[in-house]
Amino acid sequence: MMITSSRKKEHLDICCNEDIVAGRTGFDDIRLVHNALPECNMDAVELGVRFLQHPLKAPIFIAAMTGGHPDTRDVNATLATAAEEFGLAMGVGSQRAALENPELEDSFIVVRERAPHAFLCGNLGIIQLRDKGAEWADKAVEMIDAQALCIHLNPLQEAIQPEGDHNAAGCLDALQELCSSCRYPVIVKETGCGVSRECARQLFAAGASAVDVGGLGGTSWAAVEQFRAENPMQQSLGLHFAGWGIPTAVSVVEVARGGGPVIATGGLNSGTDIAKSIALGASLGGMALSLLQPAMDGYQSLCDKIQQIQKEIQVSCYLTGSRNPSELKNVRKYITGITGEMLQYEENNL
């Protein structure tokens, strides 16, 4: 039990102190077409959106990061305070440690205490869902009075982790069973390798209410696990697979074709990345690593980062003649480079 908890702390330390970003998101290959005659008022751009029937003040998702170790409580409290103040959605990190040991619940419960009105998402791995069933899923939601539950997929990390689970058989059935019986929306998320069109279709058919692409180009769990490797073979496996996956921009398009709401996460670092994601078909843009360091630096630093992101979304809307994020969906874009080639290839093989 304590292994799960101390792993959470190790992950946080590695993400803060080591270079664990790998691959390319593809956002560099995407340009929103500039509108020299926007015919709207920038100061009247309205950033508010609805997501799974909940109003958010901006299309920003604070992606799942932490909790489950006493030392993670403060950063969760800081992130949650910002989610409340800025009206954003927020996910907590995997609640497995607290489900194994209720003494650790505090590092999660603080999130609801600090964000009484925010759209909060619980978090559980699909392996734990398969092995422990809907009872754990319900408990995770109850623990923080969440509006939704994120089920995370991380086969690459499990493959490389010294203590990882290497058998993913039965996971889709477990998801389907949960979705058919639970009363809350289930968001399925990858954690840095992206989701393909085929996989998205399976997830939506199983009853997922939304898919978070968690694509390549940001935090790489293969890179993170390289720093926890117990032998040279595990270390070189981590290095070798650090660039594995579907770039975030490509995954957004693939998942959007799967037919349901999409969250774009994986290497997003600016409001422009969020605007591009929305233009590609996402409803929200999520960020983990880009918000972690500011949150560790303190509340003001996190607020500055969020305000910067909001402003960048607002200016991106204005310069494309969009009065709100929904109108970004109709903006024309140039897609070049490897991202353009991948999407062209994808389209030819629909």
Ligand SMILES: Cc1cc2nc3c(=O)[nH]c(=O)nc-3n(C[C@H](O)[C@H](O)[C@H](O)COP(=O)(O)O)c2cc1C
């Ligand atoms: C320190 C840290 C811890 C994370 N822990 C979790 C977790 O417990 N559960 C989960 O679903 N995702 C977790 N993630 C993955 C993120 O939610 C996200 O999918 C991934 O990091 C890609 O986004 P990014 O490039 O903006 O970091 C974590 C990310 C970071 C940086």
